Amino acid sequence: MAKIDAFFKLMLEQGASDLHMVSGQQPVLRIRGDMERVQYNVLDNDELRGMLYEITPEDKIKIFEETGDVDFGYEIPGMARFRANLFLQKYGIGAVFRLIPSEIMTIEQLGLPPICKKFAMLSKGLVLVTGPTGSGKSTTLAAIIDYANKNRKDHIITVEDPIEFVHKSQGCIVNHREIGTHTKSFAAALRGALREDPDIILVGEMRDLETIQLALEAAATGHLVFGTLHTTNAPKTVDRIIDVFPSHQQAQIRTTLSESLKGVIAQNLFKRVDKKGRCAALEILVCTYAVGALIRESKTHQIPSAMQTGKKYGMQTLDDAIMELLLKKWISPEDAYDKAIDKQKFVQFLKEPPPEF
Incomplete structure (x- = not known):
């Protein structure tokens, strides 16, 4: 058992989503969105480096020492998986670990709308899950892929950096590929995937023009492609994809x-x-004929x-979804106002409206 595993056990006991370990500070857990210090010694750079290197694959250590940061997955059998990021900072080495539950929550358990099941059963096209970092995009995608895995008889390929949720083949055959371990890049994996008889392709992150272009090509040639983007709402997601391309290509990309x-x-997490x-x-956003015409x-x-x-058709705006949670008294008016797009709708719920209103 690695020395650092004790902190992962503490994460699970405390219900934390993330563990921060940084030279010159005490370890910190993120619990329900808040950062809470662990009662432990201030971490020494050499001690922490030893702890982290004990669980880091050798090829990833080499990349880290060359570049100053690296991502990888770490699993404690029977406990959980973790997405790890090592980085260098002013006082030495640092690391952040995100907990990936070993049990994949279903669409019903997450309370996702029924349209998510329809997305999982599409024969082809592009479906995007977007939101800020830590908003639960991977969890939502995992639930949709899980539904497809149970209800279809197809081939699913996931391309991630690193692999997060692990799906056991059920109705479908599922193959997981990790960037840097099983393939060079998202673009290389997507090019390869088209020759691997896939029905569903999950692209962990659509980071650059080449990856987005290949994902669009795969969707246009009869595959169902799921991907994530760091955008806050549906219209901005459409704009982001188009804006990645040079101006002379944008009309064709719109079509x-x-x-x-x-x-x-597009999702946001609330406490x-x-x-x-x-x-x-x-x-x-469901891309009906009318929505397609607006994009074109x-x-x-x-x-x-x-x-x-x-x-x-199952569409809803972010503000309507936030309002529903607010009226159920699940979230605070301040949090609702802060994350809403049309803030005017939420001013009436605030005890002290901000100066601009």
């Missing part, structure tokens, strides 16, 4: 995206005030109106 995009789930825990507010005609600013009128 491709209008045909390939099937849905966007619950009624009980311990957190809950997600989800914005859902460069009218993405009109997408929120289309979402308001498309509720029968």
Whole structure:
């Protein structure tokens, strides 16, 4: 048993989502969104480096020493998996570990809307899950892939950096590929995936033009592609994809995206005030013919109106989702106001409206 495993055990006992270990400070846990120090000695650089190197694969240590940061996955059998990031900072080495539960929560357990099941059963197209870092994108995607795995008879390939949730093959065959370990890059893995008879491809992160272009090509050529982006809402997600491309390609990409995009789930996590825990507010965009026309005609600013009128298709705006949580008294008015897009709607719930209102 590695020395650092005791901290991972503490994470599980305390219900923490992240563990921060940085030279010159005490270890810190993120519990329900708040940072809480662990009653432990201040970490010495050499001691911490020894602890971290004990669990870091040799090839990853080499990359870390060359570049100053590296990602990898670490698993304690029978306990949990962790996504690790090592980095250098002013006082020495540092690391952040994100807990990846060994049990994948279902769509029902997460309280996701029924449209997520439809996304899982699509024959082709692009479905994106977006939101800030730590908003639960991987958990939502894992639940959707899990539903497909149980209810389809297909081939699923996941491409991640590093592998997070591990799906056991059920109705589907599932193959997990990790960047740096099993393939050079997201783009290389996507190019390879098209020759590996996939039905569903999960791209852990659509970081650059080449990866986005290949994901769009895969979706356009009859595959179902799931991916994540760090955008806050559905219209910004569409704009982000188009803006990645050079201006002379953007008209063509709008047409491709209008045909390939099937849905966007944009989510934000909130701390619950009624009980311990957190809950997600989800914005859902379903790419109907009308939405496709808006993307093609460069009218993405009109997408929120289309979402308001498309509720029968399963669409909802982020503000409507936040309002629903607020009216249930699950979240605080201050938190709702802070993360809302149209803040005017939420001012009436605040005890002290901000100066601009």
